[in-house]
Amino acid sequence: MESHAEEIRIEHLQPGQLDALIDAQNEIFEDYIIRIRSSRQFFLDFMSSVGGNLQSVLMALDGDRIVGYINPVADRTEGWIGGIGIRREYRGRRIGTRLMNEAERELAAKGVREVSLEVIDGNTRAEELYRRLGYHPTRKYLTAEGIPSRFQGFGIEPMPATLPEVVSLHSRCYADTCWQRRKADAVVQSAKGSEMYKVDGGFVIVRNVETSGFILFLGVVLEKRRRGIGTSLAKFALSRLHDLGAFKTALYNVNEDEATMRMLDMFDFKVTMKQTEMRKSL
Template identity: 30%
Template sequence: MVGVLCDCLLLYPRRCTHGHLLQEEAVVVVNSLAEVGIDHLLEAFNDAFSDYDVPMQMDKTQLVRHMHTNGCSLDDSVGLFDEERLVGFLLVARRTTTAYDGGTGIRVAYRGQGLAHLLIDEAIKHTAKRGCTSFVLEVLDTNERAKKLYEKHGFATIRTLACHRRERPTPLREGTLKLEQQSELCLGRGECQPSWQYSEQSLKAGSYTGFAIVCNRETVGTLCLDTKRGMIAQIFIEPNQRRRGYAKEALLAAQALCESDHLSFYNVDTACLDLQGFLAAVGFHCVLTQSEMHRSLTPQARA
């Protein structure tokens, strides 16, 4: 398997959970994913997430979309190889001086050997050599083992992100408010800082559509929505138009546009109390929370 990570191939003995070598010559190779085909990555991804707390099985289109939306690069991403078989991965995205973990996984049969530590160590070294000064990721709060793993590598929780869901309301009523599709995605500037997955750059790269929220021919806000999956990325009402029921009515209108039987609103900062309260008031319930974790990096000159 060719490809260079940090200017070298790194070889590690592959050990079982009792610390003994499985085979005297057997090694795990830490390498870039630059020359890994998407089919091989997909197989490893679905194996690694087969017992995840939240269903994460993807098809090829979904995995490609996930990587494209978040800006993940196979050249920057890290893999573990047993001979030529991909057995672990850490998907990496970079924007300016910030790196993002788009997904870390180890095949089920290779767990308990400390291999995740190798992935994280090499991803940190690699992104630091590319000039990154910070590394960010999200981890489910139910996954205490993963949180402790990242903490051992210097990551600390910065904030908690809540994921909300609301089933289709019935019946849908006709309102005075309309959603008019934007020709180009244009987001409002709200008080809540979006997570990496819902940043403007991610939304413009993804399958999201922007809508102007219009009442009596006046634009009172904006809505960003993935109509196929029923995923809301942002809802924004102009400050002078708030407390008039526009946000609630916009959600009803959004539901009518969606193919799904529900609406989801993920990665909402729990410190944004107004938004959290609004979502609860209109029937959303929190299905899970995540910790957003950051680690500072010291940029390193390439050898």
């Protein structure tokens, strides 16, 4: 028998329901623009990287079955929607609207004044929902991929960095970017299994997994930009990943601005995905 929207309950995730949530996520995102496969560890690592907690996750339940979820995250007066999804056969029943409304209500109760989220370009259904709820676009972020190469000379030779040094530099380099990039939790999580390097006024974090390389962070403090430091760090990172055996390298959630586009062109990186950041005042 088909369930009516009013029969769907909105409840918080309970400790014993995490595996069921992961299974629901994997089914929800089977037909997504970019197919996402989650796991318990992946989800826990993601929550750590964005400053979230499992107790804040809201589920839409049809009986005992998880048919949708939303992951609201609060940091003082800022809030962020770190994921929302509905099972295919339950879409079009305003369950997403109910989850968004409840998430905003709980964020406001925690003192949040503004909420942000990202939507992948081409996901028109989600973007239309957010616009109806009062969100407006603010800027775009890019994901790009390229091939690492060995460069001769970097201009400035980076040195190994400690986590406290990188966290300090990050706070000065990433103030004006998306939630997942500007929060210190993301740096701490990214440092696990990665290599960290610093120069005067900048830093870079790289990781190689089998033959895939990742430049997780590359930042230059505001007062030292336009001096070639970012280019030097990029050359070093691509050379290091080349030496580690990476066949390709990815950058995630970088700002779509003139300086970033010049650097992507310089190293022949191709944009593989765009996301629009949207915001709403509560």
